[in-house]
Amino acid sequence: MKYIDEFRDGDIARKIGARLREEALPERQYSFMEFCGGHTHAISRYGIAELLPANVRMVHGPGCPVCVLPIGRIDLAIQLALERGAIVCTYGDTMRVPASDNLSLVRAKARGGDIRMVYSGADALEIARREPDREVVFFAIGFETTTPPTALTIRLAKDEGLKNFSVLCCHVLTPSAITHILESPEVRQFGTVPLDGFVGPAHVSIVIGSAPYEHFSQEYRKPVVIAGFEPLDVMQAVLMLVRQVNEGRAEVENEFTRAVSRDGNLHAQALVSEVFELRPSFEWRGLGEVPYSALKIRPAFAEFDAERRFGLGYRAVPDNKACECGAILRGVKKPTDCKIFGTVCTPENPVGSCMVSSEGACAAHYSYGRFRDIPVRVETACPVLP
Amino acid sequence: MCLAIPTRLIEIRPGAQAIVELGGIRKQISIALVPDAVVGDYVIVHVGHAIGQIDPEEAERTLQMFGELAQLATPTGKLH
Amino acid sequence: MKKDYIRPLDIKHGRIDMNHGAGGRASAQLIDELFKPAFANEWLAQGNDGAALPIPQGGKMVVATDAHVISPLFFPGGDIGSLSVHGTVNDVAMCGAKPLYLSASFILEEGFPLADLKRIVDSMAAAAREAGVPVVTGDTKVVEQGKGDGVFISTTGIGLVPMGVDVSGSNARPGDVILLSGTIGDHGVAVLSQRESLEFETTLQSDSAALHGLVAAMLDAAPGGVRVLRDPTRGGLATTLNEIAGQSKAGMLLDEAAIPVKPQVDAACELLGLDPLYVANEGKLVAICAPEAADAVLAAMRAHPRGAEAVRIGTVTEDPHRFVQMDTRFGGRRVVDWLSGEQLPRIC
Numbered sequence: 001m002k003y004i005d006e007f008r009d010g011d012i013a014r015k016i017g018a019r020l021r022e023e024a025l026p027e028r029q030y031s032f033m034e035f036c037g038g039h040t041h042a043i044s045r046y047g048i049a050e051l052l053p054a055n056v057r058m059v060h061g062p063g064c065p066v067c068v069l070p071i072g073r074i075d076l077a078i079q080l081a082l083e084r085g086a087i088v089c090t091y092g093d094t095m096r097v098p099a100s101d102n103l104s105l106v107r108a109k110a111r112g113g114d115i116r117m118v119y120s121g122a123d124a125l126e127i128a129r130r131e132p133d134r135e136v137v138f139f140a141i142g143f144e145t146t147t148p149p150t151a152l153t154i155r156l157a158k159d160e161g162l163k164n165f166s167v168l169c170c171h172v173l174t175p176s177a178i179t180h181i182l183e184s185p186e187v188r189q190f191g192t193v194p195l196d197g198f199v200g201p202a203h204v205s206i207v208i209g210s211a212p213y214e215h216f217s218q219e220y221r222k223p224v225v226i227a228g229f230e231p232l233d234v235m236q237a238v239l240m241l242v243r244q245v246n247e248g249r250a251e252v253e254n255e256f257t258r259a260v261s262r263d264g265n266l267h268a269q270a271l272v273s274e275v276f277e278l279r280p281s282f283e284w285r286g287l288g289e290v291p292y293s294a295l296k297i298r299p300a301f302a303e304f305d306a307e308r309r310f311g312l313g314y315r316a317v318p319d320n321k322a323c324e325c326g327a328i329l330r331g332v333k334k335p336t337d338c339k340i341f342g343t344v345c346t347p348e349n350p351v352g353s354c355m356v357s358s359e360g361a362c363a364a365h366y367s368y369g370r371f372r373d374i375p376v377r378v379e380t381a382c383p384v385l386p
Numbered sequence: 387m388c389l390a391i392p393t394r395l396i397e398i399r400p401g402a403q404a405i406v407e408l409g410g411i412r413k414q415i416s417i418a419l420v421p422d423a424v425v426g427d428y429v430i431v432h433v434g435h436a437i438g439q440i441d442p443e444e445a446e447r448t449l450q451m452f453g454e455l456a457q458l459a460t461p462t463g464k465l466h
Numbered sequence: 467m468k469k470d471y472i473r474p475l476d477i478k479h480g481r482i483d484m485n486h487g488a489g490g491r492a493s494a495q496l497i498d499e500l501f502k503p504a505f506a507n508e509w510l511a512q513g514n515d516g517a518a519l520p521i522p523q524g525g526k527m528v529v530a531t532d533a534h535v536i537s538p539l540f541f542p543g544g545d546i547g548s549l550s551v552h553g554t555v556n557d558v559a560m561c562g563a564k565p566l567y568l569s570a571s572f573i574l575e576e577g578f579p580l581a582d583l584k585r586i587v588d589s590m591a592a593a594a595r596e597a598g599v600p601v602v603t604g605d606t607k608v609v610e611q612g613k614g615d616g617v618f619i620s621t622t623g624i625g626l627v628p629m630g631v632d633v634s635g636s637n638a639r640p641g642d643v644i645l646l647s648g649t650i651g652d653h654g655v656a657v658l659s660q661r662e663s664l665e666f667e668t669t670l671q672s673d674s675a676a677l678h679g680l681v682a683a684m685l686d687a688a689p690g691g692v693r694v695l696r697d698p699t700r701g702g703l704a705t706t707l708n709e710i711a712g713q714s715k716a717g718m719l720l721d722e723a724a725i726p727v728k729p730q731v732d733a734a735c736e737l738l739g740l741d742p743l744y745v746a747n748e749g750k751l752v753a754i755c756a757p758e759a760a761d762a763v764l765a766a767m768r769a770h771p772r773g774a775e776a777v778r779i780g781t782v783t784e785d786p787h788r789f790v791q792m793d794t795r796f797g798g799r800r801v802v803d804w805l806s807g808e809q810l811p812r813i814c
Contacts, residue, residue, distance in 0.1 A: 047797070047799055051798065109483065110482060120435065265420070348491055349472045367801065410668065410733060
C-alpha cells in the first residue's frame, strides 16, 4: 500500500534507532509525550519503545477521545436509546465503554436499546432517511479530525430538511488538552511538567495545521514535532525532538510534511466554524473540567442538537477512587504505578479511561507490553525461526 | 486518535462523492472536505470522508531523508 | 494467569450481549462458568472443538456440533449452507477423525422466501457431496416473524479417529513447530464487505472449505507427529493460538513476517482499524507438530490443494504465563493477546 508500507521499513527503523543512541546525551533523561492515541497504538504495535535508547521515555497522553469521554456522556446516549426510543448510531469504539448502572452501549443493546454501529455520520443520515418515523441520534465523538465530517453531516441534514435527525455532540479540542497538561497540579509541585516535548498528532494537524502549536513552544518553551502515523514517522519525530532539546530549541517542527501544512484544511475549518461553537467548559474523564476545550452545536442548527431536542440534562459521574488515570493521562504516572492495573482493571473490566479504549495508555500496555513487566524470562526450547 | 489512511482517488461521483482504492479494495467516500482533489490524487480518508491530501513531492523528500539517515548511521544498529 | 476472570458472571441480573458470541474471553467465561459446571464431564472439560469418545469395541468416535447464525446469509465464496457443512466437517477433522455423517437442524423465520431456502439447501448438498459426508438426518422448526435472522442452521457431525492418532489442544509441547495452512482473514473480510454501512468492493472470497482431506494427508505423512489441529474461525488466528496455549499450558513465539495475509485483506483491515490476526477464517487450519515431523507435514500440506500456501509461523515455548508473543516485521516484540469480545471497526 503506497504511502503506508514504505514508512514501516524495519531496517530503516533500526538505523534511526542507532542514530538516536548516538545523539541522545547519556547523562540526560528525555521524556516526550505522544499526545495522540494513534501514536500510542503505533508505538505499542510496532514495539518502538524497544528501539529507543534507555534514557528516552515515551509518555502516553490523553489524545484518545474515547478514553476522555466522561461516563455521564455515555449515560446520555444510553438514555436516548432505552428511555426515549431513539435509534442511537455510534462508532465501534464507544460500544464497550462502561457507564453507570453496570451498563455500556453493548449492554444497553442487549436490553432492547436500538443501538447501531456505523462507520460514518453519513450512515446515520442514511438510517434517518430510511426510517422517517423514528428519531435517529448520531453519537459524535472525536478530536478535530472527526469534527469536520460531523459538521458536514449536520449541514447535509439541514440542507435536506431532515425532521428526525440530531447529533449528541461530544467533540473535544487538542490544544486545550495540551495546555491543561502543561498547567496541571504537578507543575506547581515540580516547577515544571516533567516533559521535554511533544509528538504532535498526525491527523488532527491535517485539519488544524501546525500553527496552533506555536503557542506551546513559545509560551511553555517545549518543542513540538508533528509526526505521521507510521512507525518511521514516530521514530524520526523522536530524533527531531532529541535534537531540539540538545540544541536548546523549542520550536514547532513538522515531520508529516506530506500531509500537514501550517494553515491546515481551511475548507474543513470553515465548515466547523459554521456549525459549532465553543463550550465554556467540558468535563474530560480523568482531567476534570477543562475550559474552552469542547464544541457544541450553534443555535442556527439547534434542531439537530440532541441535547436541546430531547431536553437532556448532564449528570457528572465520578471515577473509581483507586483509578490513577488522571495522573497517567498527564504523564506523571505509568500504568504499572496504578494499584489496580492488570488485576481489577483489565480490558474486559476497564475501571478508568486509560483502559477503556485500545489506544489508552493502560490498554496498550496490557495488550502489547505487559509481558515485559513479568520477571520470569521466556526461554525457547528450540532456536527461533530464521 | 483518528484512524486515517492514504487512498488513491480513482473516480469522482456526483454529490461530492468519490471512489477510492487501497490495495485492491474500493470504497465510496465523501470528498466534500477536499473540493480540489482530482482523479489520481492520494486522499487521506477518516470515517468515510477525505480530510486532506498527500503531497507526493513531500512524501518523496521524507523518504529520502530516512534513506540518508540510513546511510549516515553506524553499521552496528543492533537492538539492545 | 491469563484465563482468570476478574468478575464472575452475574447470573442473577446479567444478560447475554454480543461479546458472548465473539469467541473471545467473554465467550470462554460463559462456557466455563455456566455450561461446563452444569454438564460436568471429562470430555467437555478438555475444551476441544469436538469430543473424542471411547467406543465399547475399541477406538474413538468424535462428535462435534456447530450453529450458524451468520448475516448476511449469502456472501462472496459461500453462504450459510456451505458454511454449516464445512464448519462441522472441519471440527470433526480437527480432532484427527475422518468425518462420516452429518445431521442438520433448521430454525426458519416465518416469511423467509422459499427461493432463498432452496438456494441454501442446494449449496449445503453440494458441499456435503464434495466432502463425501452425507446429511443423514435433520429437523426443521419455524419461529414467528421477528424472532430469527431468516434462518439459523445447526449441524452435528460424527467421525472415527484412526488407531494411533491422538490430536488435542492440550498436546503442544515446548519446541513444537506451529504451521498454518494459508492466508488469514479472507472469510471475515469477505463477509464484512457485504455489511451495511461498511460496504466496500473487493474481489475477495470467503475461504470456506472442507479440510478433512488435508488433515488425512497430514496425519499420513507423519504418524504421531501431529499433536494439535484447530481451525481458526471466529476470533481468528490469535484467539485459536491463545486457546491452545491455555490448554497446553505453554507459550508461543510467532514470526509476523511469516504469517501470510492477502493484500486486499491488509487493505480492508487498515481501512476499518482491524487486525487480521483476529479476523475469522473458514478454510484454514493451524497444526502443531513435533519438531522432527514438521518438514514432512509441511510438505504434505503444500502438496494438497487446500494447503498449497502452508507455512511455518512459529514455535511453542516454555512459559508458565502462556503468552502468545510475536516478533514483529518491524523488529520489536509484542504480545498477541486474547480479545475480550468482538473486534469492531474503529475510528481511533
